[in-house]
Every structure is written in C-alpha cells, then in structure tokens.
Amino acid sequence: MNAVVAVMVREYLIRRTSLMWFFMDLAVPLLYLLMFGVGFDRAIGGGMMMGGESIRYNEFFTASVLVMACFGSAINQSYGFFVDRDNGIFYEFLTYPMTRAQFMFGKILFGCVMSLAQLLLTLIAAVAVLGVRIHYPLLPFVAVGMMMGTAAWFFFMAIFAFLIRRNDTFNTVLNVFYFVLMFLSSLFYPLEGTPDWLRMLSFCNPVTWQADVMRWFLLGLGDPGTVLIEALLFAVFLGASFVVAVKALERAVE
C-alpha cells in the first residue's frame, strides 16, 4: 500500500507545482457545462426530445461533462507517462520496490480521486446553478462509472503514451482522439435524430457507451436493455485496454 500512496503523493506534488494542472483536471469540464452547456441550452430554447421525453440540454449534457472529466483526466495522466518516459524517470520507477500493478494502480487511483472531485463539482454546479434534476438513489453507480471510465481511458491512452516516441506525434494522436471520439458519440447530441452512418459509427464508440450509461444512472434516461449492453461493452473495453496497455508497457521497456 505504501508504494501506491507514494505514487499518489508524487502525482499530487507534480500538480502542486502548477495551477494549470489543477485547472485542466478540475475546471475544464465544469466550464464546458457552465459555458457551452448553458449557451446551447438557451440557443435551443424549449428543450429536446430523448426516448420520447422532453429534457433540457443542460440535463442531457451533465452526464457528458462527467465523461469528458474521465477522458480529460486520462489524457493528463497519459501525457504525464509520456513526459516521464521521455525524460527517463519512467524506467527508474520500474526498478523501485513495487509491482507494476501497484504503479499503475497508484496512477489510476489518483486519476479517480480527481474524477470524483470533478463529479462533486459538476453535480453542485448542475443542481445548484442549472437546476438539473438528478436521480439520487443511483448516484453511487455514477461514482463507480466515473472510476471505471477513468481507468478505461487511462489504459487506452497509456497504450499510445508507451508506444509513441515522438512528442508531436503523441500530441496529434491525442487531438485526433479527442476530436473524433467526442464528436462521433452521444456526448453533445442525442443520436436518435442523426444520419444512419453517424449513428452506426457512434454506437461503436466507447465514449457513447459510457455517456449513455452515465446518463441512465444520473437521470434515468435511455433504454435499460441498450444501456446494459453498453455497460458490458464498456467493461470489455476496459479489460482489453488493460491487457494491451500491459503489453505496450513491456514493449516500451525494450
């Protein structure tokens, strides 16, 4: 356990050196909700239809912000991996008295703490400022979804942090993922009214799976059967990302 704590303290110390890290970790998704969400909510005025129910855009978008928080935390963590590997200390870590699982677990746990802090901030803003109606009994599942999402996206991004050697290539990959995975999903709009090709592609996207599951836990919106399948698919995505990340880690050391 000491090793896991040491990894987490190290992550905290690094973030403490620059407020920019905390801004990226804690404030960016919240600002999406308060700026983009509010703006769009006003723009479409009378709300939108989802599964036959009329909801406000702010309500729809709250779950999306939580997914973005997981995604953003994973990007920051994987970028940290890239920097550590680039300056060589990553290899030194692997000789410290801890297992590689403890090292990864410490990283993920810190990411989860940041995600849960974002969950709290987002819910306060959503309920107190925007008047979003939340399904409170299922809130613990939202927290679990946040942690699973943070872990899954961390493993997924870590694969590229381990395998890509060039900084510019890694940044490009992150930007492409951010753009494609975010917009080809149910994050910004319901998929019901979108063209068939877009809907088909979006249903193959783990961001859609996580967003739909989070929306169901948070607001009770969506088809339970579809959400169950998406939850299972996301669990498989988490497992597969973990396995590939471990292989990529072994490759990175060579």
Added chain:
Amino acid sequence: MKIYTRRRDTPLRAVDGISFEVPQGTIFGLLGPNGAGKSTTIKVLTTLLPPTSGQVSVLGHDVVADPLAVRRQICVVLQENAIELFLSVQDNFRTFARFHGVTGAAADKAMERVLDLFRLREARKETGIDLSGGMKRRVQVAKMFMVDKPVVFLDEATTGMDTINKRATIEAVREEASRGRTIVLTTHMLEEAEELCSSVVIINHGRIIAQGTIDDVKDLGLRLFNITLTFSADPSRFIERLRRYKPQRLDVSGSTVHITVQEERAMYAILEMAQKSKNIRSFEVTNASLEDVFVELVDKKETAA
C-alpha cells in the same frame, strides 16, 4: 541470454551466454564498448527486462520468479538522465526515499547528508527542469545515497559530470562499498573502473571476452609495456628510431614521448637506447593499463570476427 525481437527486423542477440558472480560488498565493473550489451545486462539484473533464457538472481532472488524481492534489495542509476523535472531537488530526494519506504525525519536526515556529500545544498530548491545536464546527473546519482539498499547499480553514473563531482561520486561509491554495499557499475571511463573495481567483466557483442580481478584481466597474456621518456632536447631524431620497434602506440607531447610495445625485448632495447642517449631527462616503465588491455581485447575480437 537476451534476444530482442522486432517486427520486420532480424532478432538481435544483445546478451549471449553471459555468466558471472559478484561477491557481496565489492565494486564490480561491467565494461565494454558501445552496444556491447552492458545496459541490457543491467536492465535484466534490475528486473526491467526479463531474460529470454538463462537464470539471473540478485542476493538469491530470481529476477523473473520474484522481481519484487529483487527490487527491494536494489537501487539503480540508469543510463538515461532520470529526475523529476517538475519537482525541486529536495522533493526529488524525498520522493525517491518515499518510494523506498523512507519517510519523515529519516528521509530529511539522509537528505541533509546527501546535499553535503554532493554539494547540492545551494540548489536544493531549484526545479529539476532548470538544472544543467551535469547537475541533473548529480541529483540522479545522489538519490542512490538516500537509501541503504544492499546492491547499487550504476550505469554510466559519472557521464556528464565535471571532475570534482566525478571525484565526489567515486569517493561516495568507495565509502558505500566499504560499508558492505555491493556496487555494480558500467563505465566508459576505464581509469575509473581500474581505480574502483575489485573485479570486472568485459563484454563485446553480448559475450564475455575477459573476466576476473583487475590484475587477472591485465595479465591476460597481453604483455604490454608503457614507456614514458622525457627529453631535454627535441626528440624527433629519437622518434624515428623508436618506430623500428613497431609500437602499439606512439604519442609525442612536447619533449615527452609515450610509447607502448608488446615485446619485452623491445622494451629493453628502448631502455638501452635511452640509457645511451645524452638527451634523456627521465624514463618510466609501467605495465599495461586496463584501458590498454581493453582496447587490445576488443580490437583483437573485432579483427577475428
């Protein structure tokens, strides 16, 4: 044995059939030219890489079967510059110590000692990213002295350091060994290895080409004699005559001539010549240095290959 397999490339046998033991409490040198397999060997010994085949153990713990037990016994300076770029020097030390289970007052006490030992006190609050390359290396090496692990691996530890810090590092390494810690080092600086190590292994192309104590290695049948002649006048006429003995090395620096010959007969002939000359101010004969033997061994193997 360690074989790297990359898609589209032929497998690379980085380390092949290496076998050696390091006695506890000694300083052991792993020497070889660039790409010889030294760093791969260190990576295997420190559990960074699993061997493709064979058995490797550190203090009785197998690196594959029980890597965590090995990591609990070691600390490592890798060839890559490795410090926390965003943390201060003192947070670098504290973080390293925390990972090794040393915290609080014990960590601070160790840090005070290391700051003095490596003359880093003035830089303690500087951030890693602001340090020069040599200072980064110094912090990286100094971290090893924050904790008391029985085995220390130093991969080219003094590379990039200035002479004074190199000297401080060498002294610190020697002191740690005298306290019973086992030091395994790789270095390009053979004088450093000769000064520090009680035994060495020389590897080339992943294979051992010589091993033993420093004296064993220097006595590997390579009879090399280093002769230093200092003249009171211009030595150019003398140099022409020296070339007849087919020296391995002939360097002239002002009025001093350094010459290395392989045959004892040649050595005596040169000394006789020097004795007869009226221009000789001093002469000195020494045995081959580790560097001479190293160059000879590596060159011989390269030629044979």
